[in-house]
Amino acid sequence: SAVISQKPSRDICQRGTSLTIQCQVDSQVTMMFWYRQQPGQSLTLIATANQGSEATYESGFVIDKFPISRPNLTFSTLTVSNMSPEDSSIYLCSVASVSGANVLTFGAGSRLTVL
Amino acid sequence: QKEVEQNSGPLSVPEGAIASLNCTYSDRGSQSFFWYRQYSGKSPELIMFIYSNGDKEDGRFTAQLNKASQYVSLLIRDSQPSDSATYLCAVRPYDKVIFGPGTSLSVIP
Numbered sequence: 184s185a186v187i188s189q190k191p192s193r194d195i196c197q198r199g200t201s202l203t204i205q206c207q208v209d210s211q212v213t214m215m216f217w218y219r220q221q222p223g224q225s226l227t228l229i230a231t232a233n234q235g236s237e238a239t240y241e242s243g244f245v246i247d248k249f250p251i252s253r254p255n256l257t258f259s260t261l262t263v264s265n266m267s268p269e270d271s272s273i274y275l276c277s278v279a280s281v282s283g284a285n286v287l288t289f290g291a292g293s294r295l296t297v298l
Numbered sequence: 299q300k301e302v303e304q305n306s307g308p309l310s311v312p313e314g315a316i317a318s319l320n321c322t323y324s325d326r327g328s329q330s331f332f333w334y335r336q337y338s339g340k341s342p343e344l345i346m347f348i349y350s351n352g353d354k355e356d357g358r359f360t361a362q363l364n365k366a367s368q369y370v371s372l373l374i375r376d377s378q379p380s381d382s383a384t385y386l387c388a389v390r391p392y393d394k395v396i397f398g399p400g401t402s403l404s405v406i407p
Contacts, residue, residue, distance in 0.1 A: 214393065225386060226342070226397040241394075275341060285330060285390050289341040 185210050189276050189290030196297050201264045204293045206276030211256035214279035221272045232259040266297045301325060302389050302398035310404045317374040319401050321387030324368070330390040331363055331370045335383045342386055345372070377405045
């Protein structure tokens with residue numbers, strides 16, 4: 184399965200600032216996703232990062248708050264904009280296997296704390 | 299109605315017992331079904347997936363799928379303390395994967 188490098192692994196941010204999370208995959212993948220895991224909660228899909236086109240956002244998530252880039256088949260970024268304490272979460276990059284089952288592999292996650 | 303629901307935990311079983319984890323989903327168009335395990339502070343890791351009705355076995359783990367009832371389960375035989383984790387049921391409708399809230403399992407030595 185693909186190996187995913189995600190950075191930063193953790194950060195402490197000030198309210199009102201923005202932070203960009205990077206996700207690098209060791210092989211070309213078609214499907215790449217960004218999830219959020221709030222403290223004590225399960226994973227919530229933020230968006231599907233599409234190569235060469237705008238990301239597809241889930242209900243409750245908007246591009247202005249979570250802009251995503253996907254310049255090629257091995258790299259994506261997620262920016263958390265104008266952060267508030269409610270954005271304190273773990274953000275996870277994941278990629279789907281090439282098989283039809285869409286088995287997901289996850290990066291180690293980026294733990295953001297907003298003060 | 300939430301898209302994916304799981305039996306609320308925490309679930310505690312003695313070592314060597316069978317742990318039974320249940321999951322229901324709302325989208326009848328869902329095509330693949332997954333069980334992930336997540337240890338505290340770690341990312342989820344796949345245990346197994348299933349896409350056909352019936353049972354699928356992999357070592358001590360058995361996944362069961364009933365599409366008519368929109369129900370997926372995971373049985374863990376001979377539970378070990380190392381199985382203590384949160385188990386996430388996930389469902390694939392179309393080209394995305396949706397996760398349930400998770401069930402915390404504790405295996406008591």
